Amino acid sequence: MRIRTRLGLYLLVGLFSVWAGPSRAQAGQGRKDASLEKVRYWCSGQYTRVVFDLDRNAEYYVGKLQGDPRTKRPARIYVDLQNTLPSKGVAVKTDLAEGPVRTIRSGRHDRHTTRMVLDLRHAEDYNVFQLEGPFRIVLDLWWKKGGKGSRKGQDARGGASGAHRPRLPLIVLDPGHGGRDPGAIGKRGLKEKDVALRIARYVKNILERQKQVRVILTRDRDEFIPLERRAWIANSKGADLFVSIHANAHPNRKARGVETYYLDNTTDRAAMRVAAMENDTPAKRRDGLNWILIDLRCNANALESNDLAYTMQKAVIGKVRKAGYKDTRDLGVKGGLFYVLIGAHMPSILVETAFITNPAEEKRLGSRAYQKLVAEGVALGIKNYLRQHGRYDLLAKQ
Numbered sequence: 001m002r003i004r005t006r007l008g009l010y011l012l013v014g015l016f017s018v019w020a021g022p023s024r025a026q027a028g029q030g031r032k033d034a035s036l037e038k039v040r041y042w043c044s045g046q047y048t049r050v051v052f053d054l055d056r057n058a059e060y061y062v063g064k065l066q067g068d069p070r071t072k073r074p075a076r077i078y079v080d081l082q083n084t085l086p087s088k089g090v091a092v093k094t095d096l097a098e099g100p101v102r103t104i105r106s107g108r109h110d111r112h113t114t115r116m117v118l119d120l121r122h123a124e125d126y127n128v129f130q131l132e133g134p135f136r137i138v139l140d141l142w143w144k145k146g147g148k149g150s151r152k153g154q155d156a157r158g159g160a161s162g163a164h165r166p167r168l169p170l171i172v173l174d175p176g177h178g179g180r181d182p183g184a185i186g187k188r189g190l191k192e193k194d195v196a197l198r199i200a201r202y203v204k205n206i207l208e209r210q211k212q213v214r215v216i217l218t219r220d221r222d223e224f225i226p227l228e229r230r231a232w233i234a235n236s237k238g239a240d241l242f243v244s245i246h247a248n249a250h251p252n253r254k255a256r257g258v259e260t261y262y263l264d265n266t267t268d269r270a271a272m273r274v275a276a277m278e279n280d281t282p283a284k285r286r287d288g289l290n291w292i293l294i295d296l297r298c299n300a301n302a303l304e305s306n307d308l309a310y311t312m313q314k315a316v317i318g319k320v321r322k323a324g325y326k327d328t329r330d331l332g333v334k335g336g337l338f339y340v341l342i343g344a345h346m347p348s349i350l351v352e353t354a355f356i357t358n359p360a361e362e363k364r365l366g367s368r369a370y371q372k373l374v375a376e377g378v379a380l381g382i383k384n385y386l387r388q389h390g391r392y393d394l395l396a397k398q
């Protein structure tokens with residue numbers, strides 16, 4: 001087995017799976033084969049994300065095979081899924097129109113192993129990590145077109161017109177949930193997905209009016225977007241910041257306040273509960289027993305994400321308190337294993353703007369005035385962070 005990954009973060013996750021697989025199978029699901037339910041993918045010119053959805057945990061191995069010019073066989077990445085059978089819905093071969101992966105096909109298939117093969121267009125870097133509840137394996141692949149630097153998507157960034165204008169920072173705002181996933185629902189019926197979208201739209205308007213950044217929303221209508229697709233959007237656009245916007249929920253209706261999360265391992269039960277909720281983990285599996293462990297020492301954006309989280313929390317709390325909501329509770333900055341943040345290549349955070357399960361906060365969240373206020377706080381957090389890093393007012397500095 002040879003796993004060549006850029007970040008130790010993913011390497012450890014992969015190895016953990018290999019090592020921990022059998023004990024999980026014994027504990028939970030007996031020896032029955034897993035089923036590969038679906039293969040999902042998203043591709044842009046330089047970056048493809050492939051997701052293998054399984055119905056249960058399985059051991060897997062990932063490796064790369066060099067291409068052979070004599071036989072014209074392209075370089076390949078294979079994923080051997082142990083004790084796994086493909087379901088009828090999985091295509092034997094799928095051609096991808098663009099990006100590093102030319103085809104996805106199921107290769108060797110014996111009683112014990114399904115081998116999925118990705119035929120590559122070009123030499124690439126790749127990362128692999130797994131998510132749970134349900135179990136899935138995520139592969140990220142980049143086309144190293146212009147050498148090392150281009151994998152972050154500079155080629156795709158663009159945006160600034162005119163030869164001498166600096167490239168404005170690109171912010172990806174991610175309104176949580178959507179479509180068939182309403183998120184948390186308040187007692188009066190207010191849905192988290194609607195609040196998150198309205199706040200995100202206001203943030204976009206505020207930031208765009210000031211013409212110092214560019215803004216993209218992961219969704220601008222009431223549609224379902226898989227968690228894995230959200231970071232893909234930010235990565236494929238070469239975004240500079242990723243901000244996921246949510247409203248909190250708690251069984252205790254008195255719980256209230258604002259909190260901001262960055263990606264981190266945690267054993268804090270409260271943070272784990274929030275992450276499980278946002279990760280769309282089935283309620284019966286929210287006990288934390290199967291939590292993956294990730295090595296964040298190798299996460300290049302860990303410090304920046306932490307910094308962004310503190311700046312954001314301060315800005316949102318400051319805005320709403322100053323506007324008269326003095327009782328707003330500052331729940332602070334916390335680390336959590338939020339799937340939507342895993343694999344993002346830029347500083348990335350998740351803001352829980354208020355508790356939709358708290359009657360007073362639900363009422364506030366439902367009002368346009370409060371949504372705008374929170375949006376001003378989020379926009380200020382983004383501006384302050386960029387200022388601290390010399391990335392704001394780029395046009396004025398010319």
Ligand SMILES: [Zn+2]
Binds near residue numbers: 177246247278
């Ligand atoms: Zn949420």
